[in-house]
Amino acid sequence: MIKEYIRLIKARGYMKRNIPFLYSWHAYVGYELDLYEAFKKPKTINEVATENALKEDLLVRWVEVGGVIGYIKQRSKQRHQTVNRFMVPSSKNNPRSTGVLLKEMMELHIPTLINYPKLMKSTEKENFNQKEHGMVIAQTSSLLEQLAIPRVMKVVKQAKPKTLVDVGCGNGGYLLKLSQKFPKANMIGIELNEEVAEEAQNKCEQQKQINIICENVLEWKPDSKVDFVMLNNMLHYLSPKEREKLFRNIGKWLNKKGTLSIVTPLHNSKHGGPFSSVFNSFFTAFENLYALPSETDLEELAKAAGLKIKKMKPVIKEGGWYQFTLSK
Numbered sequence: 001m002i003k004e005y006i007r008l009i010k011a012r013g014y015m016k017r018n019i020p021f022l023y024s025w026h027a028y029v030g031y032e033l034d035l036y037e038a039f040k041k042p043k044t045i046n047e048v049a050t051e052n053a054l055k056e057d058l059l060v061r062w063v064e065v066g067g068v069i070g071y072i073k074q075r076s077k078q079r080h081q082t083v084n085r086f087m088v089p090s091s092k093n094n095p096r097s098t099g100v101l102l103k104e105m106m107e108l109h110i111p112t113l114i115n116y117p118k119l120m121k122s123t124e125k126e127n128f129n130q131k132e133h134g135m136v137i138a139q140t141s142s143l144l145e146q147l148a149i150p151r152v153m154k155v156v157k158q159a160k161p162k163t164l165v166d167v168g169c170g171n172g173g174y175l176l177k178l179s180q181k182f183p184k185a186n187m188i189g190i191e192l193n194e195e196v197a198e199e200a201q202n203k204c205e206q207q208k209q210i211n212i213i214c215e216n217v218l219e220w221k222p223d224s225k226v227d228f229v230m231l232n233n234m235l236h237y238l239s240p241k242e243r244e245k246l247f248r249n250i251g252k253w254l255n256k257k258g259t260l261s262i263v264t265p266l267h268n269s270k271h272g273g274p275f276s277s278v279f280n281s282f283f284t285a286f287e288n289l290y291a292l293p294s295e296t297d298l299e300e301l302a303k304a305a306g307l308k309i310k311k312m313k314p315v316i317k318e319g320g321w322y323q324f325t326l327s328k
């Protein structure tokens with residue numbers, strides 16, 4: 001009898017712990033189909049289903065869940081409306097919508113984590129499709145950028161570089177902000193993904209001091225020595241061997257008083273353990289993504305580059321993200 005009771009408590013526990021998933025699921029579907037926008041003014045389910053060519057029975061369920069969690073309100077017998085709540089993502093048409101993070105979580109992270117039993121038994125791993133996911137990742141990275149940029153600005157201000165290289169520059173968000181603050185510095189962004197590099201190019205078009213190069217950074221070298229190198233959120237794209245190669249190269253690119261600034265989540269960090277452990281579970285599932293570096297790994301890499309870690313500051317504590325400043 002007691003055993004049966006414990007079994008039920010456990011099952012109820014799993015169900016209760018899963019309730020927060022409902023909020024993320026609802027927000028993801030709402031973002032992906034722009035449904036919060038469709039219900040911005042009170043509308044019937046039939047109207048929205050017809051206008052957007054959606055299955056009405058499924059839309060009914062989504063609206064029902066929205067009602068339960070307080071994201072959608074019934075305004076009359078037939079009409080429903082989006083509630084103006086903090087956690088409801090803004091429209092897909094808004095390039096600053098936080099919905100991209102839900103998209104990355106739901107389409108990339110969760111399916112990969114669910115695939116773990118299969119992957120563990122298989123001799124193969126998943127292959128990360130840069131082309132398919134590159135843009136969404138560049139967009140979610142720009143959310144982190146907003147939190148890390150004040151710290152990066154401070155480090156750049158102290159270094160006063162005339163030349164700066166952003167390795168794996170994504171859509172150029174850091175470069176754009178830095179160029180507005182430091183208009184005299186020459187800036188180069190190296191980005192492997194063509195579509196992302198094009199976006200960076202367009203974003204930074206007005207800033208003549210920025211040059212975006214679409215190339216594998218492992219094959220690239222500057223024409224002359226540089227003062228500052230940035231490496232933001234890209235170490236997990238490189239194998240330990242490639243990391244070492246890159247750091248050795250960066251050591252050669254930098255002039256004597258040069259600075260390397262790294263922003264990365266850290267393995268086994270003091271802060272953000274749950275986040276970095278799940279991040280690592282995700283990365284390790286791919287043959288072409290790699291576990292996050294630990295502080296000791298970064299010290300080793302710094303040594304290979306002839307550099308020393310001078311400062312280390314958390315930029316997003318709950319995520320285990322740190323900024324490192326290195327120099328000779």
Ligand SMILES: C[S@@+](CC[C@H](N)C(=O)[O-])C[C@H]1O[C@@H](n2cnc3c(N)ncnc32)[C@H](O)[C@@H]1O
Nearest residue numbers: 141168169170191192193216217232233234237
């Ligand atoms: C997670 S994004 C971060 C973008 C940006 N640094 C930021 O923090 O917002 C990492 C970027 O590095 C680029 N990347 C990965 N491997 C690269 C390589 N070998 N050479 C150049 N870029 C690379 C990816 O295409 C991706 O856009």
